[in-house]
Amino acid sequence: xxxxxxxxxxxxxxxxxxxxxxxxxxxxxxxxxxxxxxxxxxxxxxxxxxxxxxxxxxxxxxxxxxxxxxxxxxxxxxxxxxxxxxxxxxxxxxxxxxxxxxxxxxxxxxxxxxxxxxxxxxxxxxxxxxxxxxxxxxxxxxxxxxxxxxxxxxxxxxxxxxxxxxxxxxxxxxxxxxxxxxxxxxxxxxxxxxxxxxxxxxxxxxxxxxxxxxxxxxxxxxxxxxxxxxxxxxxxxxxxxxxxxxxxxxxxxxxxxxxxxxxxxxxxxxxxxxxxxxxxxxxxxxxxxxxxxxxxxxxxxxxxxxxxxxxxxxxxx
Amino acid sequence: xxxxxxxxxxxxxxxxxxxxxxxxxxxxxxxxxxxxxxxxxxxxxxxxxxxxxxxxxxxxxxxxxxxxxxxxxxxxxxxxxxxxxxxxxxxxxxxxxxxxxxxxxxxxxxxxxxxxxxxxxxxxxxxxxxxxxxxxxxxxxxxxxxxxxxxxxxxxxxxxxxxxxxxxxxxxxxxxxxxxxxxxxxxxxxxxxxxxxxxxxxxxxxxxxxxxxxxxxxxxxxxxxxxxxxxxxxxxxxxxxxxxxxxxxxxxxxxxxxxxxxxxxxxxxxxxxxxxxxxxxxxxxxxxxxx
Numbered sequence: 001x002x003x004x005x006x007x008x009x010x011x012x013x014x015x016x017x018x019x020x021x022x023x024x025x026x027x028x029x030x031x032x033x034x035x036x037x038x039x040x041x042x043x044x045x046x047x048x049x050x051x052x053x054x055x056x057x058x059x060x061x062x063x064x065x066x067x068x069x070x071x072x073x074x075x076x077x078x079x080x081x082x083x084x085x086x087x088x089x090x091x092x093x094x095x096x097x098x099x100x101x102x103x104x105x106x107x108x109x110x111x112x113x114x115x116x117x118x119x120x121x122x123x124x125x126x127x128x129x130x131x132x133x134x135x136x137x138x139x140x141x142x143x144x145x146x147x148x149x150x151x152x153x154x155x156x157x158x159x160x161x162x163x164x165x166x167x168x169x170x171x172x173x174x175x176x177x178x179x180x181x182x183x184x185x186x187x188x189x190x191x192x193x194x195x196x197x198x199x200x201x202x203x204x205x206x207x208x209x210x211x212x213x214x215x216x217x218x219x220x221x222x223x224x225x226x227x228x229x230x231x232x233x234x235x236x237x238x239x240x241x242x243x244x245x246x247x248x249x250x251x252x253x254x255x256x257x258x259x260x261x262x263x264x265x266x267x268x269x270x271x272x273x274x275x276x277x278x279x280x281x282x283x284x285x286x287x288x289x290x291x292x293x294x295x296x297x298x299x300x301x302x303x304x305x306x307x308x309x310x311x312x313x314x315x316x317x
Numbered sequence: 318x319x320x321x322x323x324x325x326x327x328x329x330x331x332x333x334x335x336x337x338x339x340x341x342x343x344x345x346x347x348x349x350x351x352x353x354x355x356x357x358x359x360x361x362x363x364x365x366x367x368x369x370x371x372x373x374x375x376x377x378x379x380x381x382x383x384x385x386x387x388x389x390x391x392x393x394x395x396x397x398x399x400x401x402x403x404x405x406x407x408x409x410x411x412x413x414x415x416x417x418x419x420x421x422x423x424x425x426x427x428x429x430x431x432x433x434x435x436x437x438x439x440x441x442x443x444x445x446x447x448x449x450x451x452x453x454x455x456x457x458x459x460x461x462x463x464x465x466x467x468x469x470x471x472x473x474x475x476x477x478x479x480x481x482x483x484x485x486x487x488x489x490x491x492x493x494x495x496x497x498x499x500x501x502x503x504x505x506x507x508x509x510x511x512x513x514x515x516x517x518x519x520x521x522x523x524x525x526x527x528x529x530x531x532x533x534x535x536x537x538x539x540x541x542x543x544x545x546x547x548x549x550x551x552x553x554x555x556x557x558x559x560x561x562x563x564x565x566x567x568x569x570x571x572x573x574x575x576x577x578x579x580x581x582x583x584x585x586x587x588x589x590x591x592x593x594x595x596x597x598x599x600x601x602x603x604x605x606x607x608x
Contacts, residue, residue: 162527164547164555169565172575174526174546178500182532185501186508201484201493202527202546209497223484223493223524233406233486247489248402257401259490306501310462312494313455314399317424 001272004060006049010269013042046268053218055244055253059226061218062197066272068279069129070098070113070156073196076279077286078102082111088137091171096127096163097135097207099142104154105287110146112139112207113156116197129198130163133176136206140180143187152190152290155207160225162203177206184209185309186302190293192286194264195219195251196271211296211305212289213259215251216278217266221259222249259312346370362582371539371582373519375421376428376443379478383441383586389432392440392464397424398456401491410487417448425456426481429464431473435590437597440468443478446520452485453525458495461529465502474512474597475503476589479530482548483523496528503532512596514589517544517567517576535577535592538567539585544575 003011017038024031053061061067074082084100086093099112114131117123131139139155146153162173184191184207191210199208199221215221224232226244231237248254251263264285267274293301344358345351349368358365362382363372381387397414404410418424426448431440442464444451461477468475484492506513515533517526519542526546530536538544545552545565553560563569570576580588 162546164551166552166556166560166564169545169547169552170573172531172573174544175531175575177527177546178496178529178531181497181500181528182504182507185497186504202496202524205493205496206527209501222490224486224489229486239406243406246402246404246406247486249489254490257490259494306505309494309497309501312498313459313491314401314488315455315459316397316399317393317395 002065004057004064006053006057006060007269009045010042010049013038013045017042050268054241055220055247055250056226056241058218058250059198059220059240059244061270062220064270064272067197068271068275069116069118070111070158070196071115072275073156073279073282074098074100074102074111074113076276077104077283078111085142086138088134088141090137091134094127094132094135094138095125096129096131096159097139099139101151104283104290107287107290108149108151109286109290110142110151110153111156112142112153113196114159114203114207116158127163129159130161131159131203131206132163132165132168133171133173136162136173136176136180139207140183143180143184143191147187147189150189152192152293153187153210154286154290155191155193155210157193157195157199157204157208157221158197159200159203160198161200162206174202177202180206181209185306188298188302190290190296190301191305192289192293194282194286195221195260196282198225200225209305209309211293211301211308212261214262214264214285214289215254215260216264216271216282217251218270219251220244220249221251221254222247261308344372347372364582369540369581371519371541373446373480375423375445375447376478379443380428380430380432380441382582383434383476383589384430384432385434385436389430389441392429392431392467393460394428395424396456396460398454398488400488401455402487402489404487404489406487413449413487421445421448423448425460426451426453426485427457427460429460429467431464431467431471434476434586434593437474437590437593438471439474439476439593440464441476441478444480444525446480446482449485449487451481451525452483452492453481453495454485454488454492455495457481457485458492458498461495461499462502465499465506468511469506469509472509472511472598474514474593475506476514476516477529477533478516478518479521479525480518481521481523481525481530483525493524496524499529500532503529507534512593514592516580516585516589518542520544522546522548531575534596536575537578537580537588538570538576539582540567540579542567544570 082102116129117126193210229243230239346365348370351367517538
């Protein structure tokens with residue numbers, strides 16, 4: 001497990017703990033007292049650190065290299081009953097955007113989501129979770145299929161942004177995202193959006209319009225990454241922590257500003273510290289939301305969806 | 318052999334010795350540097366007579382250009398931002414905002430109005446680029462949303478003239494959600510069968526391109542306007558190469574299939590009218606069958 005800078009005290013205690021346990025096994029000397037002591041310290045240190053995370057620390061957790069990505073969630077929450085589908089039917093198959101049918105409990109659900117790579121090679125293959133226009137168009141094709149068969153849509157959001165490349169511009173990155181937002185706002189089936197890592201700007205919103213927009217506890221969602229915000233407004237990369245603070249991008253702030261519907265708590269220390277627990281929590285929550293949303297008549301669902309986004313914004317006069 | 322020979326190389330006037338031309342009399346084209354009187358420039362709709370460069374203009378100018386006899390009623394003219402995040406970078410957002418209001422005499426980066434276009438009632442929104450880069454925050458989203466409401470209530474066509482650097486960073490996620498708000502409203506307009514004309518002008522980038530600017534029944538643009546999702550600097554840094562000539566310009570977008578046509582400013586009103594004549598009013602079908 002990799003430790004972030006602010007997790008160093010935890011790393012130290014865990015290392016000591018391991019040493020004590022190893023020593024006990026080797027020498028058969030009773031170390032139980034000091035082990036108990038260390039365990040206690042570990043719990044309180046963890047609590048201290050994770051209860052008071054700054055916005056920037058949350059951003060770091062959201063990008064933790066061992067954090068589970070979309071496909072890991074899908075494998076787990078569908079218990080392997082997942083049928084991945086490919087291609088946008090225009091130019092290609094975007095590896096940064098995945099999707100397909102999966103069973104959530106008894107419900108067939110259409111899933112789409114950005115996918116990051118788990119190692120250096122895969123990160124490149126997945127283009128670091130930055131989708132091209134064909135990714136957004138693939139997502140839309142799948143959502144339209146869900147509408148045809150009257151099945152709910154679940155989107156998993158985890159992207160540092162839509163890809164800002166030359167071909168992306170040629171193929172209309174802006175149009176692709178705009179079209180998805182437009183179509184999602186009137187898709188005649190329930191949509192649940194869940195931010196599982198990074199929710200950067202239009203790249204996230206391109207699969208982010210839904211009846212329920214939920215954020216995992218240690219994720220961020222905003223109009224720009226703290227780094228880019230720092231470079232534009234402070235004209236330097238060094239103010240990312242201040243930018244993260246100023247952007248109010250944490251789940252807590254987003255909920256307070258009524259820009260999302262709810263927060264899903266993560267295991268202590270983040271989703272990667274206990275993946276199985278995280279998957280179970282997510283699966284239960286999605287099932288609960290789908291069960292509730294299926295009861296709402298579609299016209300009412302669409303009115304409420306529009307109303308929710310209509311109310312976002314603070315103006316005077 | 319010239320009549321005169323240069324004895325000293327590189328004679329330049331120092332900035333402090335340069336004489337300023339009095340403001341308000343002359344216009345020097347940003348592209349070809351040809352100078353014309355401001356009066357002539359205005360008469361030519363702020364387009365350079367020499368090279369055809371379309372100077373950036375704000376909402377009031379577009380309203381003058383498009384509404385019959387320059388008559389229109391503005392909607393929500395007094396709306397201003399609420400600074401929901403108490404945002405502060407090197408400056409406070411509220412200070413930046415006040416400075417922009419003072420500089421431009423406008424209340425935010427969009428103005429919306431209704432009036433007649435060739436005798437047909439329409440709703441028009443137009444953006445003000447010199448108000449914090451034409452950026453979209455809560456006010457821009459809300460005013461566009463309400464302008465579309467006005468169009469829906471009165472069954473009118475909607476025309477949006479975009480000119481924006483994208484979402485306004487100082488309202489962070491609130492700005493982002495304006496993309497959803499405006500697009501969702503346009504979806505309603507579409508369901509009602511009302512026409513939506515999107516006019517993209519220099520520059521239209523970021524969150525505006527990724528929402529209402531690209532969603533027109535027709536997307537049209539002024540010549541040589543910069544239009545894109547990512548800005549050219551970001552794209553250049555991403556690919557590590559120089560960008561091809563004309564990249565992300567109107568003509569490039571037309572070629573790649575994202576615009577219906579390019580329109581010179583002096584034809585804008587006529588071409589919009591021509592399109593509306595084909596698609597509006599809604600009763601055409603029923604009346605034809607009835608008669």
